[in-house]
Amino acid sequence: xxxxxxxxxxxxxxxxxxxxxxxxxxxxxxxxxxxxxxxxxxxxxxxxxxxxxxxxxxxxxxxxxxxxxxxxxxxxxxxxxxxxxxxxxxxxxxxxxxxxxxxxxxxxxxxxxxxxxxxxxxxxxxxxxxxxxxxxxxxxxxxxxxxxxxxxxxxxxxxxxxxxxxxxxxxxxxxxxxxxxxxxxxxxxxxxxxxxxxxxxxxxxxxxxxxxxxxxxxxxxxxxxxxxxxxxxxxxxxxxxxxxxxxxxxxxxxxxxxxxxxxxxxxxxxxxxxxxxxxxxxxxxxxxxxxxxxxxxxxxxxxxxxxxxxxxxxxxxxxxxxxxxxxxxxxx
Ligand code: CP
Numbered sequence: 001x002x003x004x005x006x007x008x009x010x011x012x013x014x015x016x017x018x019x020x021x022x023x024x025x026x027x028x029x030x031x032x033x034x035x036x037x038x039x040x041x042x043x044x045x046x047x048x049x050x051x052x053x054x055x056x057x058x059x060x061x062x063x064x065x066x067x068x069x070x071x072x073x074x075x076x077x078x079x080x081x082x083x084x085x086x087x088x089x090x091x092x093x094x095x096x097x098x099x100x101x102x103x104x105x106x107x108x109x110x111x112x113x114x115x116x117x118x119x120x121x122x123x124x125x126x127x128x129x130x131x132x133x134x135x136x137x138x139x140x141x142x143x144x145x146x147x148x149x150x151x152x153x154x155x156x157x158x159x160x161x162x163x164x165x166x167x168x169x170x171x172x173x174x175x176x177x178x179x180x181x182x183x184x185x186x187x188x189x190x191x192x193x194x195x196x197x198x199x200x201x202x203x204x205x206x207x208x209x210x211x212x213x214x215x216x217x218x219x220x221x222x223x224x225x226x227x228x229x230x231x232x233x234x235x236x237x238x239x240x241x242x243x244x245x246x247x248x249x250x251x252x253x254x255x256x257x258x259x260x261x262x263x264x265x266x267x268x269x270x271x272x273x274x275x276x277x278x279x280x281x282x283x284x285x286x287x288x289x290x291x292x293x294x295x296x297x298x299x300x301x302x303x304x305x306x307x308x309x310x311x312x313x314x315x316x317x318x319x320x321x322x323x324x325x326x327x328x329x330x331x332x
Contacts, residue, residue, distance in 0.1 A: 014029075014031060014032030015032075016028065016135060016138055016139065017029070017032060017033075017138075019328050023324075023327070023328035024037065024324050024325060024328055025146055025325060025328045025329075026134070026138045026146055026147045026148070026149075026325070027147075027148045027149060027158050027159070027321055027325065028134045028135050028138060028147065028149045028152075028156065028158070029149065029155075029156045029158055029194070029197070030156070030158045030161045030162070030194050030197040030198045030201070031156075031197050033198075033201065034201065035201050035202060035203070038162075038165065038198060038201055038202060039202075041162055041317070041320055041321065041324065042162065042165060042166050042169060042320075044320035044323065044324065045162065045163075045166050045313065045316040045317045045319070045320040046166070046316070047316075047320070048085075048088075048315070048316035048319040048320060049312070049313065049316045056084075056088055056315075057088065057316075057319075058088045058089075058090075059088070059089055059090065060089070060090040061089050061090065061323050061326070062086065062089035062090050062091035062322060062323065062326050063089075063090035063091070064090075064091075065089075065091040065092070065122045065123065065326055066091065066092045066093075066094065066119075066120060066121045066122050066123075067082070067086040067091050067092070067093045067094070067121070067122065067123045067124075067125065067322065068093075068094045068095075068096060068116045068121045068123070068124050068125070069082050069083060069086075069093065069094065069095045069096065069125045069150075070096050070098065070112070070113075070116075070124055070125065070126050070127070071096075071098060071125075071126075071127045071150065072098050072103070072109075072126070072127060072128045072129065072133075073127045073128060073129045073151065075127055075150070075151065076287070076288065077286075077287055077288075077311055077314055078127065078150045078151060078157075078159070078160070078314070079095070079127075079150070081311075081314040081315045081318050082125045082148075082150060082159075082318050082322075083095055084315050085315050085316075085318035085319040085322055086123075086322060088315070088319060089319055089322055089323060091123075091322070094116075094121065096112075096116075109128075109133065109136075109137070110137070110140055113137055113140065113141060117141060117142055117145055121145065122144065122145060122146065122326070122329065123145070123146045123147075123148060123322060123325060123326070124137065124141070124145060124146070124147050124148070125148045125150045126147060126148070126149060126150060127149075127150040127151040127152075128151075128152060128153070129153055129249075129250075130152075130153055131152060131153040131154070131155045132152075132155075133152060133153075134147055134148075134149040134152050134156075144329060146325040146326075146328070146329065148321060148322075148325065151190060152190060153190065153250070154187070154188045154189060154190050154193070154247065154250055155190055155193065156190050156193060156194055157190040157191050157193075157194045157286075158194050159314070159317055159318055159321055160190075160191050160194055160195075160286055160314075161191070161194030161195050161197065161198040162198065162317045162320075162321070163310055163313040163314045163316075163317040164191075164194075164195045164198070164242070164284065164286070164310065165195070165198045165199070165202065166313045166316070166317055167284065167306050167309050167310045167313050168180070168199075168240055168282075168284075170309065170313075171240075171282050171306055171309070172239060172240065172282070175199065175202045175203055175204045175205070176203050176204070176205055177205050177239075178204055178205050178206070178239045178240060179205055179206040179207075179208065179237060179238045179239050179240075179278075180195075180199055180204055180206070180207050180208070180238065180239065180240040180241075180242065181208045181210055181234045181235055181238040181240070181241045181242070181277075182195060182196070182207070182208070182209050182210070182242045182244065183210045183211070183231065183234065183235075183241060183242065183243050183244065183267060183269060183294070184210075184211060184215070184243055184244030184245065184246065184267065184294050185211060185215040185244055185245065185246045185247050185251075186209045186210075186211045186215060186216060186217045186227075186244070187211065187214075187215045187216060187217050188215070188246075188247035188250040188251060189244050189247060191244060191286045192209065192217075192242075192244060193222075195242065196209070196222050196224075196225055200222075200224045200225075206226070207222075207224065207225040207226070208225065208226050208227075208228055208234045208238070209222065209225050209226070209227050209228070210227075210228045210229070210230070210231055210233075210234035210235075210267070211227075211229065211267070212229060212256075212257065212258055212263075212266070212267060213229050213256070214255070214256035214257050215246070215257065216229065231266060231267055231273065232273070232276055235269075235273060235274070235276040235277050236276050236277070237276075237277065237278055238276075238277040238278060238281055239277070239278050239280075239281055239282070240281065240282055240284065241269055241274065241277055241281055241282070241283050241284070242283075242284040242285065242286075243269045243283065243284070243285045243289075243294045243295040244285070244286070244294060245285075245288065245289065245290050245293070245294050246263070246290075246293070246294070260292075260293055263293060263294070264292060264293055264294075267294065268292075268293065268294060268295065268296060269283060269294065269295045269296065269299060270295075270296040270299060271296060271298060271299050271302065274299065274304065281304065282304055282305070282306045283295070283299055283300070283302075283304050283305050283306065283307070284305075284306050284307060284310060285300065285305075285307050285310075286310065287307065287310075287311065289307070
């Protein structure tokens, strides 16, 4: 049986992310990262995007550093891209297999962290289903260790937010004149929260959050966004449409949530429905996709889709973040 651990709720304290000199030590949330820092991170990430048809960008800027990837929840994109990002920067990368780790014998998360810390891990990349875990770990590690949030319950997924911002900037060039529509299970989506926080900081023109009423966010949580339950209203003239899957793993009861056919009919993003959006609108999805439920398969593979670009940008963004926190350690 696993040890029962209590984490202080959603305690992503903004100040915890920064060293005494103001540099980024941990990345726990996009909340509290100002516009200049977000733009800097996007510019840094751009350096790691290979030219069209070019080879992956590599450097030795993290040679001598050790990164541990600790995914206490499933992942394909985030885990693989953090792994590649660390290796392409020359770091030693440890991918802990949680399913065969001593967590399964009841070891606490902190004892797991202290064990890796004793092996001189510098950067720990953490995904966990519980709110508050990355900040809880960040409070307990030694001064020379950085924590990167790779997905925290329904609260935050900051590197996903950054890769979404980078993709939008590459495709649209700016944020101020854009209407962005995020569609789906907003209530349980850490992706929506991080994207919304970043878009708000970068001064997006209009942000619409569209979902069935049973999956809508608390209206007070993101007062800068409009909340809608009618997809056609939400898509009208949108420049960017981001589809989200229903986060079944975070939903206790499916009461009030439409079945698959009804969901696609009312909230699925299709080529036909995209006629309502701007003529040059792009479609995004953080993955994993449920084709035919939240997004039409042909649309996901169409020229309007930025989904593959999002995945590619995930490596670049994670390289930029790893380099940033590694540099912060050198200055402190
Ligand atoms: N977008 C995202 O976090 O995907 P994975 O769960 O595959 O990492």
